[in-house]
Amino acid sequence: MMGVEDQHELTAVKASAPCWLDLRWGDGREARIDLTRTLENKAFEALRDPAVFTAVDLGDWGHSLVWSDDIEIGADSLWLDSLSAWGREDTRSFLEWRLRNGFSATAAAEALGISRASVIRYSTEATVPRSIQLACKGWDALKAA
Numbered sequence: 001m002m003g004v005e006d007q008h009e010l011t012a013v014k015a016s017a018p019c020w021l022d023l024r025w026g027d028g029r030e031a032r033i034d035l036t037r038t039l040e041n042k043a044f045e046a047l048r049d050p051a052v053f054t055a056v057d058l059g060d061w062g063h064s065l066v067w068s069d070d071i072e073i074g075a076d077s078l079w080l081d082s083l084s085a086w087g088r089e090d091t092r093s094f095l096e097w098r099l100r101n102g103f104s105a106t107a108a109a110e111a112l113g114i115s116r117a118s119v120i121r122y123s124t125e126a127t128v129p130r131s132i133q134l135a136c137k138g139w140d141a142l143k144a145a
Contacts, residue, residue, distance in 0.1 A: 008079045009062035017050030023082060026062065031082035038073070046071060090128040097136040098123065101143075111139055 009026035016022070019035045039047050047053045052067060059066045059075075066072045083092040098108050098119075105123065109116040112135050122128045 008075050010058055010065065010075050010078070011062055013056055013058060013065055015054045015056045017053055018048075019053070021056070021065070021078070023078060025079075025082070029082075029086075031085040033078065033081040033085050035081075044071060090133065091122065091124070093133065094122050094128045094136065097140070101139070112136070 010023055011026055012024035014022040019039055021033050021035060023031050023033065025031070035044075035047070038044055039053075047067060055068055056065050057067075058064075059072060063075045064072045065075075065078065080092050080095065083089070083095070097103075101108075101111070103111060105116050105119045108119045112119070112132060114132070118126075122132060
């Protein structure tokens with residue numbers, strides 16, 4: 001499972017209809033994300049109402065966003081969207097690979113033959129090298145075979 005290095009805390013949110021969220025993270029970074037695709041899911045149908053959507057609040061300890069209709073979106077999912085907004089698709093893909101495989105930093109390091117410290121760097125700030133991106137795709141291909 002994901003390790004402590006992957007936990008992110010939201011400190012502020014502002015929603016703008018029809019589907020925009022302005023987020024501030026615990027490290028001070030900000031992101032503007034578009035939830036159009038999320039709102040297509042039936043589970044989030046109530047959020048298509050602008051009055052409901054804009055009534056968002058931070059969940060406990062900043063680990064989620066909540067709406068009055070018992071709708072919640074976890075910070076981990078929003079972090080992935082923030083990575084895309086920042087142009088960090090390499091990091092997003094690497095984290096999604098870890099999530100898909102249920103890998104802790106240690107397990108991912110063992111699977112890829114790299115150090116745990118490298119996995120943590122690739123999961124946060126460092127650019128994920130093409131060789132590692134290809135290794136992740138190779139891991140998935142072998143698993144599917």
